[in-house]
Amino acid sequence: ALVACAAAVPLNSTEPRIGARIIGGYNASDAKYVVSLHKFNGDFFCGGVIIHEKWVLTAAHCLKKYVVSFVRAGSIYRNKGGTRHLQEEFHCHEDYNDRTYDYDIAVLKVKQPFNFSKDAKPITIGEVTLPTCYNGAVVSGWGLIKENGTVSEILQQLAVPIIMRPICLDLLDGRFTDRMICAGRRDGISGICNGDSGGPLVVNDKLVGIVSFGSNTCAHESVPDVYTRISAVREWIQNKTGV
Secondary structure: OEEOOOOOOOOOOOOOOOOEOEEOOEEOOOOOOEEEEEOOOOOEEEEEEEEEOOEEEEOHHHHHHOOOOEEEEOOOEOOOOOEEEEEEEEEEOOOOOOOOOOOOOEEEEEOOOOOOOOOOOOOEEOOOOOOOOOOOEEEEEOOEOOOOOOEOOEOEEEEEOEOOHHHHHHHOOOOOOOOEEEEOOOOOOOEOOEOOOOOEEEEOOEEEEEEEEOOOOOOOOOOOEEEEEHHHHHHHHHHHHOO
């Protein structure tokens, strides 16, 4: 289940958890726009989200650490089903900071277009205005279902509340920027974890964030999960992809 964002990182840590998984979540009924990213040996390492028949959004820290061989789309299963699409090119944000995870966004182009159907389709990118104290945001990922446990074979989802900016600034001790959203229940039993990085944060079926980092110990009570704010990097995405 979702633990702490794709890359939950503690306040005293600066390394996102590649391959994090959602803790305390539930099995997704379909994958829709969510995809899994795989290395040349087939290993899964991060999530992503379809925005166009040939373009995927993910976290920059995922692509800075590993090279994507292929993307699996249209399957709730991490290692089977759906369709495989080889990577053609990718771009990480030029201002991405691997110490603070500011501008943690990347775009990836596949060689073979996605075949849109009931199993795979692009997500709509959300508007600039994001509701605060909203409890209906949903995060998706194949990360660890519990800290030091195993990654999920089935896509996990979790409803999380959006946390108000002043609270995020206080909880994250100055690391929180205008390019970030923080969310999470902070109940110690649910959130993002290793493997969830790059996955989508969705409000009313619209993409508002990409899993970036969180607590070093997944689902920590005092540390919220942090997402790249899509509205803040929308122009960059459009310039790179035309979408």
